[in-house]
Amino acid sequence: MKILFVDDEENIxxxxxxxxxxxxxxxxxxxxxxxxxxxxxxxxxxIISDISLPKLNGVQFIKKLRFEGNLTPFIVITGDSDIQLxxxxxxxxxxxxxxxxxxxxxxxxxxQKYENAELDSNALxxxxxxxxxxxxxxxxxxxxxxxxxKYVALxxxxxxxxxxxxxxxxxxLRVVLHELLANAIEHGSAGISYKEKQTILESNNDYFDxxxxxxxxxxxxxxxxxxxxxxxxxxxxxxxxxxxxxxxIPSPIDDPRGNLLxxxxxxxxxxxxxxxxxxxIGNEVTVTKSWTHNSQN
Numbered sequence: 001m002k003i004l005f006v007d008d009e010e011n012i013x014x015x016x017x018x019x020x021x022x023x024x025x026x027x028x029x030x031x032x033x034x035x036x037x038x039x040x041x042x043x044x045x046x047i048i049s050d051i052s053l054p055k056l057n058g059v060q061f062i063k064k065l066r067f068e069g070n071l072t073p074f075i076v077i078t079g080d081s082d083i084q085l086x087x088x089x090x091x092x093x094x095x096x097x098x099x100x101x102x103x104x105x106x107x108x109x110x111x112q113k114y115e116n117a118e119l120d121s122n123a124l125x126x127x128x129x130x131x132x133x134x135x136x137x138x139x140x141x142x143x144x145x146x147x148x149x150k151y152v153a154l155x156x157x158x159x160x161x162x163x164x165x166x167x168x169x170x171x172x173l174r175v176v177l178h179e180l181l182a183n184a185i186e187h188g189s190a191g192i193s194y195k196e197k198q199t200i201l202e203s204n205n206d207y208f209d210x211x212x213x214x215x216x217x218x219x220x221x222x223x224x225x226x227x228x229x230x231x232x233x234x235x236x237x238x239x240x241x242x243x244x245x246x247x248x249i250p251s252p253i254d255d256p257r258g259n260l261l262x263x264x265x266x267x268x269x270x271x272x273x274x275x276x277x278x279x280x281i282g283n284e285v286t287v288t289k290s291w292t293h294n295s296q297n
Contacts, residue, residue: 001025002042003111006035006049006061007077016048019104024111032056036064039072046111050077051089059089071171075110077102095175096268109201112208130154139224143185145211152177155224164230168292172272173233177224179265180237180285184222188239188283190214232274232290243281 002025005016013028020026027042029035033055039047047065051058062074075096076089089097096110129147131140141151155177159165165173186192190211192200200207220240227234270276273287 001045004035004038004044004047008053032061036061039065039070044072046073048075062089062094071167137226141222143189143215143222145185145208148181151181162228164291166292176269176272176287179269183265184237184239186211187244188241189218189220189222191218191241232288234288236286238284241283243283
């Protein structure tokens, strides 16, 4: 996996390179202009950039990337005082954010969501992980957290051929699908509470192995329903878990210094949709999104 990391502070660049040098192919840049040249001349699987950059700031950087048709997933880094600016960057197509100072291990977990994305749909069907119910526009998943990117890629294949869904909307849908599926797998199929997740992540246990072991133990399915027309999409994700209390989920906005691992997913979903609602027990979520070209008319 190849990552472009952009920050004007030399010690942060060196720390990032040292921490991830055995895991990823890391290229660094110290200003937005150099980063733009690199992003346009080489292929990257992920870009992580500070907002406050010399020569070309993070907002200008992402604007130029998207204007030039570069849809590489983009994570922004910002200081506490820049939180509103970070939200604005989401509207330009960023897929995640981190607040300084951040934990490298927390960042690692977010980077891993973009790994293992190569799609082998035949294997997913052959292993009975995914079942399509075409007549109902329903997809059934027997989940493994390590295959979440494959599930997202497979579902996105159903949308990409639709001419009304533009590239910006596809990027937003990809973010929404990943976060909703991650919640359904971790908290629904595996039955891990938000407090338990925090404890596990702070231990030396392999979180992804544990999630998949619990998914196998409980054997709970996830169902994705969708309806698309020329104006937008209605997407529903339901799991067979016991549900959760939405009020218990922490907010990255209310506690910006926490760099919270919990609550981030729902925040990211809200930034990319028009509405979100839950059933009474919290194991079924429905989101709606209007297509960008319709929203701008």
